[in-house]
Amino acid sequence: MKKFKGFIKKEFYHIFRDKRSLFILFGMPIAQIMLFGFAITNEINNVDIAILDHAKDATTKEIINKISASSYFSIHQFIENESDIESVFKTGKIKAVLNFEKDFSKNLIKENQATLQIIADATDPNTANTISNYVNAMLLNYLKEQNKDIKIAYQIMPQTRMVYNPELKSVYMFVPGVMTIILMLVSAMMTSISISKEKELGTMEILLVSPLKPFLVIVGKVFPYIFLSIINAAVIIILSMFVFKMPVQGSLFLLGLESVLFIITSLSLGILISTISATQQTAMMISLMGLMLPTILLSGFIFPISSMPLPLQIISNIIPAKWFIIIVKGIMLKGVGLSFIWKETLVLFGMTVFYMVISVKKYNIRLE
Known part of the structure; x- marks a missing residue:
């Protein structure tokens, strides 16, 4: 029995000495419960909306102030003309526009009825529906307060219009997200495992002491995977267009270029993972x-980023998938050009350069 107790003690010592095992045992569950607890929510918070107020009277100002005072919406801007609605949606930041009719207050008092149009960006149908429901609930609450002391009740008739996805097809949301996840995981995983295998077998050291510079070794190792991932991306786009009837309102050529950029970003991330992984198993994990959990939870694929706590919103900015999903939705559903997505493109390009520079430096350290 003493020998058995000694054996158990030895195992505890081994576990406590291994920091990676402790991290997996205690760190991963904490990280996952925090991510799932805060990121997974059907509620909306601080969603950016725009206001088109044709009436500009006391009643519309009162309703706007009530909406602005809530934690659900943040009034990002006021627009003057209906022609501006499409351009504010194409920026990708505005999720809904509230359009107050002309003579809103006058119609409410004289005819006991006025109209408010809710125009929602339905590229994410779940969020669009939730926005519409929240606005309707706030209007009902406002009318309940106003109708306390009058005989004939006022009515505000909300008219909801969904743009870019009027039929609220969920496939319009899932195709860009699934495309992003597949390209990210396949590209990063293939590269990290491939290079980790060379390191595990000891053949990577032979390559690194060859006349080729470390940068050329890395590029040469990744180059074939670029072509394989491009084929993968092309298959996904073709299937989404012809099987799932996903529209491509913008330029197919631009979509292809952006996909290649994201593939290179993902491959660069795979190289970075390989530099910190001694074995294929570690690289796979x-x-x-x-990559999978942050990509699904913090990219805006399923859950709106604006509804997450501020720390998670900040962390989401370092997730490449977030920027690519904005690009894909913009090109495929909104038909935007490079002038609307140049910031997201620049972010992906900057991430690629950063990953490559860090990876090359780490390989140089190994040579010294």
């Missing part, structure tokens, strides 16, 4: 756990 980092690729799956370190």
